[in-house]
Amino acid sequence: MLAFAIALAVTAATPAATPTDPYLVQLVARARAGRLGEDRWWLRLGHWHRGLLGGWEAEPDGPDFYLSPRGKTDPQAELEATLAGFFAPEEKDPKVQHPQCRFPARLVFAVKRLGLDPSRLPRRECPRLAEWWERTRAQAVTLVFSSYYMNNPASAFGHTFLRLDRRIFAGPGEKLELIDLGVDYAATPDTSNALLYAFKGLAGLFRGDFSAKPYFYKVREYADFESRDLWEYELDLPPEAVAMLVAHVWELGSTWFHYFYLTENCSYEVLAALEAADPSLDLLDHVGKITIPADTVKALFRNPGLVKAVHYRPSARTVLERRVEGLRPGELEAVLALGDDPRAPLPAGLDDPGRARVLDAALDLVDVRAGKAIIRGDAAALARRQALLERRSAVALASPPLEVPPPPGGGPEHGHGSARAGLGGGASRQGGPFALLDWRLALHDLADPPAGFSPATQLEFLKTRVRWESRGAGGKLRLDEALLVSASSMTPLDRLDPRISFRVRAGAERVRDGGCSACVAGTFLAGGGGTVAAGPVALQVTGDLALQYAPDLQGLRGSGFRAGVGPTAVLRILGGGRAALLATAAWRWQPEARPDVTWDLSAVARLHLGSGSLFAEARRTPRADELLGGLYLFY
Amino acid sequence: MRTILALVALLAAGNASAAAYGSAGCGLGSMAFGSQPGGIQILAATTNGTSWNQTFGITSGTSNCGKTAFALQGTKVFIEGNKDALAKDAARGSGETIVALRNIASCQAPAEQVGSALQQNFGKLFPKADAPLEQVRDNVIHLLQSDKTLACTLG
Numbered sequence: 060m061l062a063f064a065i066a067l068a069v070t071a072a073t074p075a076a077t078p079t080d081p082y083l084v085q086l087v088a089r090a091r092a093g094r095l096g097e098d099r100w101w102l103r104l105g106h107w108h109r110g111l112l113g114g115w116e117a118e119p120d121g122p123d124f125y126l127s128p129r130g131k132t133d134p135q136a137e138l139e140a141t142l143a144g145f146f147a148p149e150e151k152d153p154k155v156q157h158p159q160c161r162f163p164a165r166l167v168f169a170v171k172r173l174g175l176d177p178s179r180l181p182r183r184e185c186p187r188l189a190e191w192w193e194r195t196r197a198q199a200v201t202l203v204f205s206s207y208y209m210n211n212p213a214s215a216f217g218h219t220f221l222r223l224d225r226r227i228f229a230g231p232g233e234k235l236e237l238i239d240l241g242v243d244y245a246a247t248p249d250t251s252n253a254l255l256y257a258f259k260g261l262a263g264l265f266r267g268d269f270s271a272k273p274y275f276y277k278v279r280e281y282a283d284f285e286s287r288d289l290w291e292y293e294l295d296l297p298p299e300a301v302a303m304l305v306a307h308v309w310e311l312g313s314t315w316f317h318y319f320y321l322t323e324n325c326s327y328e329v330l331a332a333l334e335a336a337d338p339s340l341d342l343l344d345h346v347g348k349i350t351i352p353a354d355t356v357k358a359l360f361r362n363p364g365l366v367k368a369v370h371y372r373p374s375a376r377t378v379l380e381r382r383v384e385g386l387r388p389g390e391l392e393a394v395l396a397l398g399d400d401p402r403a404p405l406p407a408g409l410d411d412p413g414r415a416r417v418l419d420a421a422l423d424l425v426d427v428r429a430g431k432a433i434i435r436g437d438a439a440a441l442a443r444r445q446a447l448l449e450r451r452s453a454v455a456l457a458s459p460p461l462e463v464p465p466p467p468g469g470g471p472e473h474g475h476g477s478a479r480a481g482l483g484g485g486a487s488r489q490g491g492p493f494a495l496l497d498w499r500l501a502l503h504d505l506a507d508p509p510a511g512f513s514p515a516t517q518l519e520f521l522k523t524r525v526r527w528e529s530r531g532a533g534g535k536l537r538l539d540e541a542l543l544v545s546a547s548s549m550t551p552l553d554r555l556d557p558r559i560s561f562r563v564r565a566g567a568e569r570v571r572d573g574g575c576s577a578c579v580a581g582t583f584l585a586g587g588g589g590t591v592a593a594g595p596v597a598l599q600v601t602g603d604l605a606l607q608y609a610p611d612l613q614g615l616r617g618s619g620f621r622a623g624v625g626p627t628a629v630l631r632i633l634g635g636g637r638a639a640l641l642a643t644a645a646w647r648w649q650p651e652a653r654p655d656v657t658w659d660l661s662a663v664a665r666l667h668l669g670s671g672s673l674f675a676e677a678r679r680t681p682r683a684d685e686l687l688g689g690l691y692l693f694y
Numbered sequence: 695m696r697t698i699l700a701l702v703a704l705l706a707a708g709n710a711s712a713a714a715y716g717s718a719g720c721g722l723g724s725m726a727f728g729s730q731p732g733g734i735q736i737l738a739a740t741t742n743g744t745s746w747n748q749t750f751g752i753t754s755g756t757s758n759c760g761k762t763a764f765a766l767q768g769t770k771v772f773i774e775g776n777k778d779a780l781a782k783d784a785a786r787g788s789g790e791t792i793v794a795l796r797n798i799a800s801c802q803a804p805a806e807q808v809g810s811a812l813q814q815n816f817g818k819l820f821p822k823a824d825a826p827l828e829q830v831r832d833n834v835i836h837l838l839q840s841d842k843t844l845a846c847t848l849g
Contacts, residue, residue, distance in 0.1 A: 229793045229805065237794040238772065275775050275794070283779065415786070422782055433778065438824070445823035448785040452816035457787035457809055 082179050083146045087139050090173055096135025098172060100338035104164055104307065106331055107134050118323060118331075121314030126158060141165050142173075145180050160185035161313060163306035164335070188309060195240050195271075195305050197223035198298075202329065203241070204290040204356050204471055205281040206374075207513055214285075215518055215546075216502060217352040217471065219326045220244070221333075222274055222291070223305060236291075237275040242308050244269050244328040246318035260320035267318030267328070269311045282374045284430060289372040290470040292356065294365055296337055304336035322348065326355040340365070347478065351501055353471035353511070360472050369472075371465035375430065379423040379555060381463045382416075390417050395554055397421035398428065401446035411456050418451040419458050427556050468636065474511025476670065476693035477501040481524075483674070483689015491530035495539070495687060498523050505547060505631055506639040506674075508667040508693075514633070515590075515597075517547040522566075538579050542566030549599045549631065551592035560590045560599050562627070568607075571680035572657040574621065574649075575611035582607050586627060595633040603627050605647060613653040623647035623657060639665045657681060670694070766848045769799045769838070773831045780834070781820050787813035799838050802845035811841055 095101055102108075102115075105124075110116040110132075117124075117131045125131055127140035144158030145166065159166060160183060169175040201222040208214035220243040227235045246265040250256055259265055281287045296304070311332060316323060327350040330342040345358035359366050373381070383391060389406055394417055396403035401421070405414055425444050426433065432440035468474075481497030500521035503512045524539040547562040564584040569577070586603030605623040607614070614621035625647035632640045641663040649655050661678040675688040773780060776791050783789030787809040796808045812819065812834070819833045838846040 227797065229797055233793065235794050235797050237776070237790060238768070238798060273771070273775065275772065275791075279776065279779065419786060422785070426778075426782070436824070441823035445820070448781055448820065449817060452785040452787075452813050455787075455810075455813065457806060457813070458789070460788070 080146050083142060086142050086169070086173060086175060090138055090142065091135070093173070094135075095172055096133075096138045100168055100172065100335075101138060102134055103331070103335040103338060104168055104310075105130070105134055105137055106335070118316055119311070119314040120316050123161075124310070124314035126162075142169065142175075145169070145175075148181075149183065156185070156187060157183040159183045160188045162310055163188060164303055164310055167303060167306060191309050191312075192305065195223045196225050197240070197301050197305050198226040199224040200294045200296055200301055200304055200333075201239075202292045202294060202333075202356070202359060203277070204292070204352060205277075206287045206290070206471075207516060207518070208285055208287050214287075218281075219329050219352045219355055220277070221304075221308075221329055222277075223271075223301075223308075224293075237273070237278065239274045240271050241274045241277040242269060242271050242332075243277075244311075244316075244325045244332075246320075246324075260318070263317035263319040263323070265318045267316040267323075267325075269308060269328075269332075271308070271312070278372065282372055283426070284434060286374040286376040286427065286430070288374045288377055288466075290356070291370040291372060292359055292366050293368040293370065294333075294359070295367040296365075300337035304332065307332055307335050322350055324350050326350050326352040330355050330358060349500060351477045353474055353502075354477055356471045369470060371463075371470070373463040375423065375427050376556070377463060378461065379420070379427045381461060382420040382423050383555065385461075386416065386420060387413070390420075391554075393417050394420045394424060397447065398424045401425075401443050401450065411454055415451065415454045415456050415458055418447060418454065422447050422451060424555060468510035468512070468514075471511050474503070475508045479507075479691050479693050481674065481689055481691040483687055485676075485685055485687025485689075487683055487685035489683055490528045490537075490685075493526040493528045493687075495524060495526040495689065497689075497691070504545075505549060505629070506641045506663050506665045508636055508672065509633065509639075510636050515549045515551070517545065517549075519545040537577070538567070538569065540566060540568045541579075542568075547599075547629075549590045549592070549597050549629070551597065552589045557589075559587050560601060561588075562586045562601055562603065570607070570609065570612065571659070571683040572654055573682045574607075574613055574652065574654060574657070575609055578609045578611045580607040580609035580612055588626075595635075597631045599629040599631075601627050603645070603647070614649075615651045621649050621652035623649040623652075637667050639663075639667075641665075654681065665691075765798065765800050766835070769795065769835060769848060770831055772798050773834050774827055777827060777830055781830075783809070784812035784816055784819060795834075795838075796846075800847035801838065803843060808838075808844055811837065811844060 090096065106118040107115045108118070115132055115134055117134075119125075119131075125137055125140075126144045127133065127136040130137035130140065141158065141162060144162070147158060150157050159180065163185075166175075166177070170177060201224055203220055203222055205214070205218040205220075207217050220241055222236070223240045223242060224234075224236070225239055227238070229235050244267055246260065246267050248256060248259070248265055250259065278289070282289055311328075316328065318324065327343070327346070330346065330350075334340050334342050340362055342355070342358045342362070345361045346354045383394070386394065390413070393403070393406050397417070398421055405417060409417065422444070425440075425447060429437070429440040429443070433444055478501060479497075479499045481495070483497070484492065484494045486492045499519055502518050502520060503516070504519055505517045519542065522540065522542040522545060525536060526539055527536050528534055542564060543566045545564045545566070548558075548560050550558045550560055552558070552560075562584070563586075564582065566582060567579050568582045570580050574580075582605060584603055584605040586601035588599065588601030590597055590599040592598070603623075603625060606620070607623070608620050610619045612619045612621055625645065627643065627645040630642045634640075643659070643661045643663075645659045647657050649657060657680070659678070659680050661676065664675045666673040670693050672691045672693075673688070674691055675686075677686050678684070772791075772795060779789075780791045780795065783791045788806070789809070792809045792812065793805045796803070796805045801808055815837055819837060820830055821833075835848065838844060839848050
């Protein structure tokens with residue numbers, strides 16, 4: 060904070076600078092002698108990394124981020140151009156900001172690492188920077204994790220952003236977070252075509268920008284509109300680092316990046332900004348090549364003492380569930396009736412607290428069920444909500460604060476590692492004994508340790524299993540499956556907000572029903588249905604459509620294509636956080652293909668031990684019976 | 695000490711130059727919302743609309759506010775951005791948006807009292823399901839200004 064103030068508040072009048080200002084010459088010489096161009100802090104401030112060919116390459120892609128024409132690939136040239144920029148004459152175009160104003164964090168760096176004396180710089184006014192500074196008034200920094208959101212592929216792994224905290228307290232322990240400033244790095248998609256979206260997102264063809272909005276927009280967007288729980292990680296940063304972050308975000312705000320969905324994504328840039336603000340932090344080293352938002356949260360915890368406190372902000376859906384738990388016998392019926400008809404009668408003999416309780420739950424129910432319709436201005440949904448609001452306001456009683464405990468498994472920092480590797484062996488009736496290798500890039504399946512994840516959601520990305528069969532001359536290596544994505548939701552059909560369950564699988568799988576002799580077929584499967592749950596037991600039933608292709612398949616009209624339709628049932632029993640049992644039965648009719656009926660029965664058992672899980676699986680299909688087991692390691 | 699003074703001087707300078715913009719058009723909200731209903735804005739944020747991001751670009755310098763305008767303008771922005779949540783909290787007479795509103799509007803009365811006033815006047819503040827955002831906003835502002843027992847400080 061203080062260094063920032065020193066660097067910015069240039070008080071003494073100084074002689075006009077020229078390109079050959081002796082002080083500038085002296086600073087440049089000092090920077091060269093000290094090899095400051097490769098100083099770790101400087102490299103972080105410019106986001107330079109070693110490129111494939113060994114040279115430096117910076118990530119920001121907007122040209123305004125560089126003062127040297129070679130700045131993107133030459134940190135030393137950029138440092139010298141920055142120093143010269145600080146001495147530059149006043150900008151003629153009022154829209155263009157002076158380098159002192161554009162790069163306040165670099166200025167602090169020069170003061171601290173190079174011993175630049177700010178009073179020897181020409182004084183430049185920075186009204187826009189001052190506005191930004193005033194607008195943030197940051198006292199602390201919080202990293203916010205917005206939970207997994209299956210309805211949008213871009214958010215399926217979660218999302219992270221920063222909150223610049225003003226730390227204004229309304230009362231003891233009652234922090235006013237809504238008016239803090241959220242700082243977000245996000246892509247600006249320019250297509251709604253799903254395939255194009257995926258391609259452009261993976262290839263870095265979208266533009267990513269930093270933006271700042273009051274935190275209440277974030278809460279309304281994520282917690283209310285999308286019903287995603289928010290996890291808030293309050294960071295213990297020294298005041299200097301908080302000020303540096305505000306200054307550096309200002310620098311980043313003037314540029315843009317190519318947004319890479321898997322690597323240089325929201326979570327990556329958020330960590331990079333934190334590292335630039337506090338060079339003592341080590342964050343990105345703890346994240347793999349693929350930046351998974353939950354991993355970036357874990358990276359915070361790898362810096363001891365960095366996370367000061369964890370807060371949980373429940374989503375609209377979680378709030379509703381908590382309200383329903385607080386109802387007395389018989390009141391749920393009234394809440395459901397009000398959800399359909401806001402003028403439905405309340406139970407006879409209910410006192411005012413009871414009426415408030417029932418109406419409060421009904422209001423949350425309407426918001427969860429029809430939140431999107433309300434936002435879009437759907438007249439019927441709005442009228443229903445308004446009637447309930449008026450009815451609630453007529454009960455002249457303030458609702459007591461609703462305490463919503465965080466889920467027992469905790470936040471993403473308690474989740475197992477995103478990547479999983481497995482080693483095991485087994486035997487099949489047809490192929491004899493085999494060894495198997497299994498690997499998955501991310502993230503979670505329905506039988507993995509549930510802590511830190513949504514227990515109702517599976518999302519797997521790049522899952523591969525191969526086996527080596529010893530039978531035959533020299534044995535042989537076989538691919539079991541190579542899946543691009545495998546997703547499934549087991550959201551129980553409750554009476555509050557019935558949501559369908561679905562499954563999607565895309566990739567290549569071994570055909571085990573005799574449709575071809577041991578071939579691997581490209582597969583796309585999609586299905587929808589429902590889940591019923593009671594305690595640790597959940598049963599999901601879906602109707603599926605599977606499309607498969609392999610040259611050897613005996614498919615439709617003699618082609619290699621075949622289509623199958625039929626039901627799948629999945630039964631899961633969770634043994635707390637320690638064990639899981641998953642049984643699956645699928646049946647499909649494949650018109651005009653051979654065989655015209657196929658089926659698949661399997662059971663998976665897991666025992667979770669710290670960062671690994673023991674697994675055992677049994678599977679039966681028309682042409683394969685096998686048993687296998689082994690060990691998974693999460694990392 | 696010198697550095698703290700320097701910081702204060704810097705911020706004061708910022709305010710002085712910003713005052714030239716006047717109170718019209720200052721703050722985040724008046725630019726963010728225009729004549730569109732607030733809900734659509736949240737939708738736009740959800741779908742990552744381009745105009746939204748640009749509006750809240752870090753260099754856009756939208757908060758051209760002097761100190762005196764901050765409470766009123768900040769209150770307006772807050773009501774606009776939280777209309778649906780505020781309506782619910784107002785009907786309930788309590789909640790996070792009421793605590794925040796009380797603080798932004800610099801009300802001396804406790805949050806319980808602000809909540810109670812919003813609840814009692816719910817029908818006036820949120821008269822219809824499709825009441826325009828600006829109307830709701832002005833209704834709430836009017837209540838905060840006219841109910842002297844709340845002792846809010848809105849210009």
